Amino acid sequence: MIEVIKLNKNYGDLKVLQDISFTVEKGEKIAIIGPSGSGKSTLLRCLNFMEEASSGSIIFEGINLTEQKAKLDLHRQKMGMVFQQFNLFNNKTVLENIMMAPLHIRLSKLRKTRWQNFFIKTGNFFRKNKKSLIELDTDAASIKEEVRGQALKLLQKIGLEDKKDVYPSTLSGGQKQRIAIIRSLAMNPKVILFDEPTSSLDPEMVGEVLDLIRSLADEGMTMLIVTHEMGFAKEVASRVLFMDEGRIAEDSSPEQIFSNPQNPRTREFLSKVKAM
Amino acid sequence: MDNFSIKFEKFWQAFYTHNGYARVVVGLKNTMLIAIFGLIIGIVIGTAIAGTLVHPAKSRLSRFLKAFCNFYVGLFRGSPIVVQLLVTYYVVLPILQINMSSLKVCILVFGLNSGAYVSEIMRGGILSVDPGQMEAGRALGLGYGVSMGKIVVPQAVKNILPTIGNEFISLIKETSVVSFVGAIDLYVAFNYIGTNNYEYMVPYLFMALIYIVLVLIISSLVKAMERSLGKSDRSHQA
Numbered sequence: 001m002i003e004v005i006k007l008n009k010n011y012g013d014l015k016v017l018q019d020i021s022f023t024v025e026k027g028e029k030i031a032i033i034g035p036s037g038s039g040k041s042t043l044l045r046c047l048n049f050m051e052e053a054s055s056g057s058i059i060f061e062g063i064n065l066t067e068q069k070a071k072l073d074l075h076r077q078k079m080g081m082v083f084q085q086f087n088l089f090n091n092k093t094v095l096e097n098i099m100m101a102p103l104h105i106r107l108s109k110l111r112k113t114r115w116q117n118f119f120i121k122t123g124n125f126f127r128k129n130k131k132s133l134i135e136l137d138t139d140a141a142s143i144k145e146e147v148r149g150q151a152l153k154l155l156q157k158i159g160l161e162d163k164k165d166v167y168p169s170t171l172s173g174g175q176k177q178r179i180a181i182i183r184s185l186a187m188n189p190k191v192i193l194f195d196e197p198t199s200s201l202d203p204e205m206v207g208e209v210l211d212l213i214r215s216l217a218d219e220g221m222t223m224l225i226v227t228h229e230m231g232f233a234k235e236v237a238s239r240v241l242f243m244d245e246g247r248i249a250e251d252s253s254p255e256q257i258f259s260n261p262q263n264p265r266t267r268e269f270l271s272k273v274k275a276m
Numbered sequence: 277m278d279n280f281s282i283k284f285e286k287f288w289q290a291f292y293t294h295n296g297y298a299r300v301v302v303g304l305k306n307t308m309l310i311a312i313f314g315l316i317i318g319i320v321i322g323t324a325i326a327g328t329l330v331h332p333a334k335s336r337l338s339r340f341l342k343a344f345c346n347f348y349v350g351l352f353r354g355s356p357i358v359v360q361l362l363v364t365y366y367v368v369l370p371i372l373q374i375n376m377s378s379l380k381v382c383i384l385v386f387g388l389n390s391g392a393y394v395s396e397i398m399r400g401g402i403l404s405v406d407p408g409q410m411e412a413g414r415a416l417g418l419g420y421g422v423s424m425g426k427i428v429v430p431q432a433v434k435n436i437l438p439t440i441g442n443e444f445i446s447l448i449k450e451t452s453v454v455s456f457v458g459a460i461d462l463y464v465a466f467n468y469i470g471t472n473n474y475e476y477m478v479p480y481l482f483m484a485l486i487y488i489v490l491v492l493i494i495s496s497l498v499k500a501m502e503r504s505l506g507k508s509d510r511s512h513q514a
Contacts, residue, residue, distance in 0.1 A: 048415060050411055050414070050415060073414075073417045073418070073419055074417065075417075076414065076415060076416070076417040077416070077417030078417075079415075080415075080416075081412075081415035081416075083408060083411070083412065083415075085406075085408050087406075087408035087409060087411060087412035088412070089409060089412065089413075089427050090406075090409065090431055091427065091430045091431050091434070092427075100416075100418075100426070101413075101416035101417060101418055104418060104422060104426075105417060105418075180412075183416070184415075184416065187416060187417065
């Protein structure tokens with residue numbers, strides 16, 4: 001589904017990512033672990049072009065994203081991302097946060113089709129063989145209703161439907177992050193990238209967010225998770241990447257990495273984490 | 277104090293009996309026209325400049341546009357508005373052979389001038405919004421324009437509205453120089469009243485009062501706006 005080939009990222013002389021290559025299959029849950037500054041978040045952010053890689057290619061569903069820059073937005077729609085700082089839209093209510101992207105994208109598609117039909121109609125005026133119009137089986141109002149219904153269903157799923165008209169500033173961190181997760185789900189993404197989803201949460205709220213991620217994993221969602229929660233990585237991940245100094249130092253199953261790490265750096269890192 | 281009441285008597289005669297107030301009304305109207313339309317033009321220009329300056333594109337065209345915007349801002353912030361008025365009225369327009377009433381010239385110059393200041397305010401406002409907001413929009417697949425227009429700018433505007441109010445106040449105060457190019461404002465009106473009988477004390481006192489009252493009214497409006505915006509930050513409970 002995603003193929004990363006020889007990805008490099010430099011900030012000036014600093015090499016943040018060096019020759020990263022790996023593939024992600026559909027349904028895989030990949031945990032990316034490693035010490036701070038090892039390039040985990042940068043790697044994740046390069047995948048959906050929040051950061052531009054310096055060289056290398058990223059192939060998503062058979063399309064080389066590094067070449068077809070113009071349609072990046074289209075691919076990002078299929079690639080959800082959840083941030084450490086939640087990044088809910090502060091000027092929108094919870095429901096508006098969830099509805100915003102799907103609503104905007106579907107409405108602009110509708111508008112585009114209407115314009116196309118308009119041009120076909122105008123053209124038909126001069127044509128002998130009339131072209132048929134593109135069929136429209138929906139309108140703005142029913143799209144809005146549909147998106148709203150889906151957003152409410154997602155809110156119900158996490159038990160926060162009573163918060164739908166509230167602004168993000170009144171929510172707890174755990175609530176914000178769970179809403180951020182279903183906001184990306186509302187786009188029906190093929191894969192979700194989690195960038196340290198629990199790192200800025202109070203300890204008592206980590207559980208509720210991890211539970212939600214776990215239930216997505218159980219439903220078969222493909223995901224990449226940058227995390228410091230080793231227990232969670234061990235339990236949920238189907239594969240673990242250990243990163244060190246901008247390289248993938250080890251790439252194997254969680255059992256292998258956590259019980260029998262091959263790379264000395266992995267061993268050192270895990271023993272330090274365990275000691276805590 | 278007797279002296280003052282005589283002076284007041286003379287002023288009142290010129291102001292009321294000899295229709296001086298008509299000029300004051302015209303002056304007040306011009307002051308407000310210049311400040312309001314100047315601010316509107318300023319907001320349009322300022323938005324365009326700020327939009328250009330914060331855009332992340334690095335193409336040749338955008339580099340050129342950014343350089344031009346920086347030059348524009350530097351030009352209008354780097355010289356006194358009186359100089360800008362005089363140069364526009366007596367140098368630029370005659371060279372271009374454009375005939376314009378002095379009121380229109382004032383509105384134009386005040387608009388161009390405040391465009392430079394508003395652009396800096398807007399730019400600061402946009403940069404003060406957490407970059408994560410833009411990132412979240414882009415990550416959901418929304419375009420740069422949509423993320424900017426629907427997420428970042430509304431939050432920026434909320435931050436900068438009070439500052440725009442202050443810009444309006446300083447525009448009102450700055451209009452006191454438009455007589456340099458022959459436009460009638462409060463100064464011209466009261467100066468005319470004073471010239472009637474060479475008694476300037478009371479007229480200028482009144483002029484000062486009008487400016488102060490005007491500014492006080494507007495700044496209390498700005499404060500009220502600030503308060504109501506601040507409220508919506510935390511207490512938007514359903």
